Amino acid sequence: MSKLAYLGPEGTFSEEALRALAPEAERLPCPNIGAALEAARRGEADGAVVPLENSLEGGITTTLDELAGGEPLLIAAELLLPVRFSLLARPGTELGHIKRVITHNAAHTQCRGFLARELPDAVVIAAASTAGAAQEVSLPGSPYDAAIAAAIAGEHYGLHEVAGGIGDRDDTVTRFVLVRRPGPLPEPTGADRTSLVVFLADDHPGALLEMLTEFAVRGVNLTRIESRPTGNGIGQYFFHFDFEGHVADARVGEAISGLHRVCTDVRFLGSYPRADGVAPQIRRGTADAEFAEAARWLAKVRSGDV
Secondary structure (H helix, E strand, O other): OOEEEEEOOOOOHHHHHHHHHOOOOEEEEEOOHHHHHHHHHHOOOOEEEEEEEEOOOEEOHHHHHHHHOOOOOEEEEEEEEEOOOEEEEOOOOOHHHOOEEEEOHHHHHHOHHHHHHHOOOOEEEEOOOHHHHHHHHHOOOOOOOEEEEOHHHHHHHOOEEEEEOOOOOOOOEEEEEEEEOOOOOOOOOOOEEEEEEEEEOOOOOOHHHHHHHHHHOOOOOEEEEEEEEOOOOOOOEEEEEEEEOOOOOHHHHHHHHHHHHHEEEEEEEEEEEOOOOOOOOOOOOOOHHHHHHHHHHHHHHHHOOO
16 A cells, blocks of 8 residues: 655645545655655655645645755646635534634635625634644634634544635635656556646747747647746746646657757656546647658658658
8 A cells, every 4th residue: 555645734635635546545644745745755655645736826836846846756646626615613613703713824815705704803813734723723722713624624623614615716626736756657548738847048038939839839738837936036937837648649749859959957747647537639730640650751851762
């Protein structure tokens, strides 16, 4: 049985995602995303489940930065987890009793409407995680009346649900990924995603366009692009790309090769099945057979057999 690290403590959305991705795995809670990824890098766990992006908040910057540096890790699978927040409190607590609420900043942002409507006078305190917030509320003598967290946190810490589904939107989704140390890639399924981190060789007019052209001319559809600062000065950025297809596909392999030619560094983060099962639309001239035919034609030209 494998052991997988995740953002703890027990009761986080990350644990919920881990249970869905690998229900039989032993679970190793970690204090933060970086610690979960380091546990995978050092071999203390066989992999880690971490959040990568949220449909409201965008990319999870800690995860993006951690995957861009350090010892390489590869994404092996992804999960789209609906995010449902609950207001959790000790048994016997009613809505009117709640004056101090603790939660993670992201959860606070996504539940502002509920708080303004139902608890306009409550003070909201930031916690390192939603599960940590629930744990704080459960402690004897806790100064907090309630936590905003996943319902699973209430199960772990003996809290009851004062109100459920309190997020401002009911269609919020967080994309989680399972990462492992480098090894054999998942086989192509026909509905795959590939992820990269790309570092510009230098900052010049059209630099981003040059990168995007490598995808466009080969019919590779981007599903996410995000810039992050390198830390080496204002205006210095690297880029995260997610796009349709598997590195075994000719169009994807050629696009990655093209980026390798024009960029300082390209970090491959994996090719893996898409959680939504959506297959790409293959444009005319970009199928594997068409790339192979073009290569055969070029070989004939080079040999003088025209």
